[in-house]
Amino acid sequence: MTVVITGASRGIGAGLAAHYQSAGHEVIGTGRSAAAQLQLDVNQPASHKAMAEALGDRVVDLLVCNAGVYLDKGHDLDSGYGADLWAQSFATNVTGVFLSIQALMPHLRRAKAGKIAIISSQMASDNRAPGGSYIYRSSKAAALNLGLNLAKDLKPEGIAVGIYHPGWVQTDMGGDAADITTDEAVNGLAARFDALSLETTGCFETWDGRAHPY
Numbered sequence: 001m002t003v004v005i006t007g008a009s010r011g012i013g014a015g016l017a018a019h020y021q022s023a024g025h026e027v028i029g030t031g032r033s034a035a036a037q038l039q040l041d042v043n044q045p046a047s048h049k050a051m052a053e054a055l056g057d058r059v060v061d062l063l064v065c066n067a068g069v070y071l072d073k074g075h076d077l078d079s080g081y082g083a084d085l086w087a088q089s090f091a092t093n094v095t096g097v098f099l100s101i102q103a104l105m106p107h108l109r110r111a112k113a114g115k116i117a118i119i120s121s122q123m124a125s126d127n128r129a130p131g132g133s134y135i136y137r138s139s140k141a142a143a144l145n146l147g148l149n150l151a152k153d154l155k156p157e158g159i160a161v162g163i164y165h166p167g168w169v170q171t172d173m174g175g176d177a178a179d180i181t182t183d184e185a186v187n188g189l190a191a192r193f194d195a196l197s198l199e200t201t202g203c204f205e206t207w208d209g210r211a212h213p214y
Helices: 011-022 045-055 083-103 105-109 134-157 182-195
Strands: 002-005 026-031 062-065 115-119 160-165 204-206
Touching: 002 011, 011 026, 011 182, 045 083, 045 105, 062 083, 083 105, 083 134, 115 134, 115 182, 134 160, 134 204, 160 182
Parallel strands: 002 026, 002 062, 062 115, 115 160, 160 204
Antiparallel strands: none
16 A cells, blocks of 8 residues: 655654555655655645656555644734744645645545545634634634545545544644654554445444434
């Protein structure tokens, strides 16, 4: 199996890359730095085109859209949430997801049963709206909506799409006080990706297999 993971330089993305490599799969991890296995700035359409060209005629069995940012943590309503942060966040968390999928559609179509996993968040859910983090919540809700609609359109092509809450994870983004370790999140997410099928396409699930309310 060939797995492409965006945002694989650290955190959950790096953990997923290591997990699939240890299982003997071919893993192509992307990142913005020169040290990344395959350079990809998800905000730049030209970068997506270059990624697709670099993959040539390879088959992609699983695309994990993991790259994301949380730029408005701790902002206050009176003085925070600048317009530039809205633009940057949606460019990465929503447009970047779409462009990654769009660029790799030919590669996913070559797979017998291609899969797309979109890392969203429980913060995308209408059932978890305690206030604050308006930009991050909105962008992750948009990513969820994008995944649901792609699942509908891609099902006839045999490509399944799942949307996932990775848990509150002890990463740079989640912080040391988070609930679960990266290993716990990675193992849970990998199990969810394995279970994803055309029968479950369009699912919104937690890392540990629970259906998450929209």
